[in-house]
Amino acid sequence: MGSEEVLQVLFSILGGNIVVVLLAAFIIICILLGVRIVPQSEQFVIERFGRLKAVLGPGINFIVPFLDRVAHRISILERQLPNASQDAITSDNVLVRVETSVFYRITEPERTVYRIRDVDAAIATTVAGIVRAEIGKMELDEVQSNRAQLIEQIKALVEEAVDNWGIEVTRAELLDVNLDQATRDAMLQQLNAERERRAQVTRAEGEKRSVELQADADLYAAQKQAEARRIQADAEAYATATVADAINAHGLEAAQYQVALKQVEALNTLGNGNGKSTIVVPANALEAFGNAFNMLKGRG
Template identity: 80%
Template structure:
């Protein structure tokens, strides 16, 4: 074997080794955790490769699509909608989704983001058109749930899972805002008037209750006084009935003497003037007391 044959043989072995290395490298595919590979053979779907080391047939199979399975967020979308009470609103929405079945996504829809955005816009307009403005503002959570459910149903054939749908804001045009502000101010004024009227009515009720309470207490005091006078009269009548008229006269005389003593004991009283008939009454009282 001459040198030329040896060189040719070695060159063949080198080329064969390079071919084997290239073939092995072409048949091995390492798929990242965040992706899936769609493999085609002669233009047709052959397999979907998951994360890790995968093997394909070199030169027959090829990786046609590398699809990320991470959750994606569509850009914030704004669309006009008209409520059932004919109010024009601008709704800002955002949708989060991820691809579960890449083979369905790549072969059934060309622009995934655009298709989802169009679907969301149509669903938002349809759902808001069924609601009044106050319901849109107060039932936002229910509206979001409804939109998410409808979007999931619409994109199910594309191998996509809608993980979350959000209504970021509901904006009104300036004319509607001005009208709502006027309505709000009118409502505040009405509530203030109602509150003031309620306060006045309550004040009148409290004043009437106070007058009624005072009248009741005055009547009770008069009733107690009348009961006391009636009791005293009854006691005197009973004494007269049991002891005769002299007992009553004795009590009267006793009270007159006590009154005279108190009058004489008061400060600055050195001279006491009494009518003549009063002296006769006192004299009779002293006689009765001596008789006792």
């Protein structure tokens, strides 16, 4: 075999191997370009010749090599906008500075990437406008006391505004409502005045209650005294009635007998005293005592 024939055999063998190698390399490249593994926290937006072709979810996905490409890798995790502060004026013309925070996540990447360029800036601008508008409808006291309701209103309005961008607002927070120093001083004076007014009202109510209780006590005492007098009067009336009944039953002599008995008992009490004393009695008293002794003697 000549040298020329040897060279021809070598070229034929090498040429066949090169084709196989190139074919194998092409297949490997197609597999690498056609298989896309999407992480759980992302979604891939696929374009074909510059147009939207599909949105790939988490897991293994297949695309057409050399025709399809991954145009956008979108994170579907919840995001937080940087805290933003904006001025607002309430309906009672009070200037307040409101600090807000918004949380959101992308639910439809194909709408987000093709309808809005800067998502964070767009949401921040929308929130600022809605906050100013809603606070402008409320007085300062309402803003302070109805913060939860205000947050719900802001969240609902922001959701409605960004719905066309494929975004879900998960939470909106009204972190702080700050006032200028002059307004704070005026509110402090008003608060102190209100506290003093409440203290005065409390003291007045206490004094009123004390007077009412004292009046109730006096009324109760008067009622008890009147009741005691009534009972005493009833007792005296009963005694009088008893004497009258006795007189009617036994005649006047029975009554005179009882009087004479009391007079004698009184005289005995005076006579049995320890001290030496002189008792002066009227003449008619002596006559009465004499009559009493006679009546007692007659009774005996």
